[in-house]
Amino acid sequence: MSSFNCLKETLKPCSTFSSSYSSSQISLSQEIQSPPIQRKPPKSSLSQQLQRLQDPFFIPPKQIIVEEENFGPYHQHRREPISTHFQFDPTGPYEPLILSSPADNPVIQVPASINCRLLEHQREGVKFLYGLYKNNHGGVLGDDMGLGKTIQTIAFLAAVVGNETEHSACKVVEIDDGKKGPVLIVCPSSVITNWENEFSKWSNFSVAVYHGPNRDLILDKLKSKGIEMLITSFDTFRIQGTILAEVPWEIVIVDEAHRLKNEKAKLYEACLGIKTTKRFGLTGTIMQNKIMELFNLFDWVAPGSLGTREHFREFYDEPLKHGQRSSAPDRFVEIADKRKQHLVNVLRRYLLRRTKEETIGHLMMGKEDNVVFCAMSALQKRVYRRMLQLPEIQCLINKDLPCSCGSPLKQVECCRRIVPNGIIWRYLHRENPDGCDSCPFCLVLPCLLKLQQVSNHLELIKPNPKDDMEKQRKDAEFASAVFGTDIELVGGNTPSESFMGLSDVEHCGKMRALEKLLLTWISHGDKILLFSYSVRMLNILEKLLIRKGYCFSRLDGSTPTSLRQSLVDDFNTSPSKQVFLISTRAGGLGLNLVSANRVVIFDPNWNPAQDLQAQDRSFRYGQKRHVVVFRMLAAGSLEELVYSRQIYKQQLSNIAVSGKMERRYFEGVQDCKELQGELFGICNLFRDLSDKLFTGEIIESTQKREEKYAHCSDIDQGVGKIFVPDESSGAFPSGSENRKYNDLDNPSTSKPLLEDVGIVYAHRNEDIVNLGPELPGKKDVNISTVEHSTHTSKIRHADRMLSVVKKDNSLIKEQKRKQYSLLAQFMGMGEIEFSKWILSSSRSEQAKLLRRYKKHKEKLQNG
Structure with a gap:
């Protein structure tokens, strides 16, 4: 009923x-x-x-x-776009999903009880996993977070090693004694419970957890064939890998498989010891920092699929990195394009990568990722500059200069290798006053941490009461040095206990902007997720929320696992809960907060995947509203460089994994000392950017360089349509024909508003990172081991194809230039003046011009 x-x-x-x-x-x-x-x-x-x-x-x-x-008529004064079509539960017909070919015997199928609850993209994922399994090798399911990688995996396991017999399905793969081999699942400890719950919802496997106490009992039961699915954590497997490697596993699945990115890590070495070819990885972030991470991951799931490590580095890694350099010669760019396409074609055999927009985009209202550069307060700027003058940082900045003692050696190799007058150095080397083997590079991470703390809030560089007394004394001395004459303004060098002082936004640029943004969002009924990497920063933000009278929840590493789901459910269902404070590290996995439609990331992470995972806590299946993300950066600080490196890493990932085209913003090349450019190297990390708009200047100069050539391809002869600059350039916002310019990029309209909030610059991340679509190519390439001869033949073929395409493109561009010139003459304008007219005209005016020109051309032909 x-x-x-x-x-x-x-x-x-x-x-x-x-x-x-x-x-x-x-x-x-x-x-x-x-x-x-x-x-x-x-x-x-x-x-x-x-x-x-x-x-x-x-x-x-x-x-x-x-x-x-x-x-029909609709209320137009709704602030959020609302989906108006009916949305039914994603249930399909109650019938099994046949995976095997018609001629195969026995038949392999997903039980109807599972198949009827799968979405279409999940069925395709199950078919992909079975295709790998049938060919006796592994692969990676690389769907975005929230698309159901766990469910697809369980459905796949139910088909190939399940014990259900619906519709007379015969199961396969038996080891010598007639028993089926067990399945091992390795995952972060925080999602072990999630795997157990999903198995209980979707199947009737016998599942055990090899984690914590009673491991010996579980192992005995496993050897007696009493367990079908064994779940263990990364840490447990790293320690017990030699014991578990002795079990004849049928299938091994590694959740969050990007943890296998480092070939020198003990976890990676333990996973290499698994004696099965059916290795599957699940991850939404296939590549996080370097292209070589791809090799490590795919060489584990499908050994030899990408050749040798050195060959991969020379053939793919180096050309792709150097081809992305902003001043790369055309020859480098062409080679990078060819290698990129070849790599994507190889990976497609072992990788299925899909985004939310491709799969469930029609069920969601979209996400907008805004990056806002907040002006630091005057006090923050003074403290930041004092930090850059500290002996430790000056030692790092001047490390390559000639030593002042007159020797031919560099400072880092001679008298300035150690910094005995430095506060941080003395603390790190309190037990070895002569320095360590890593001096002075051992100072880099501690100094970077202090710069990031100043960028977020000045209170963070004061002593932490939870630290030992010696470290607190060092931090108090350090705070006195960098506060200088402003020490009274921040309440001294000891932790402040003043509630009003900590919640005050006067001396924190980010909090000043956040305060005004929260005011407008909450007054309009929005629900906000507020992330920070630092628990101490969460404490300060919590006081701001209390002072403003906002109702909030909080989750960090100290929150018991048993209480986390109840906090999530309470926030999702309670209209009174307005803000959810979350630690970025604690909120990385297993949280579904679809009731929130605003996401604020207060401090960025060096790893872009961390920030993207935080955003996906809200933007996932079940979200009914348009999600707007604000990533807050301190303008002119180290955080600008962190974000610029994020752009660089995301672009490399898009190029190597998806074969997308990306703008070439930066001159630096990762892991290349000769081409460190503006991004890499210690000197860049400690540059004084406080009077510069570092990221904005790089992006705008790149876009201006491209605009010089934009008008050369504005006419499509076949369609008869005027092409305006791509939406990613910011000239025309998506879905709007009434506004001529993007308000975010139009200084005349946005600058006063931004300055009023304390934002000096802002842009949408998707407009900066994603330039073009994926490369066309076959979904499957029959390459098991990439040999040099295979590369050579395919690249030669690609060369011939590229020359034909270039010839065709040059002809098309020449025709477009002629048409563009004729249209300008028809309007009685020069080409530059005509370009400005296109940018300022509406779509209807452009269409009207084309109709007039077409009639004029017909009259000339008939006359």
């Missing part, structure tokens, strides 16, 4: 529709047959959001326009 009442509720007209529409009859069958509306909502303008700070009743004009012929 309750399910019938739920069905009646589902069929009720939406309350947001007008009375005239709700009174009209809607045919349910007609609604089911009509395809779901696949559209991205118009990207919200940061400037429009900020205007609400000045006018609490401000409503952005025409933010939502729904066509009347499809949906």
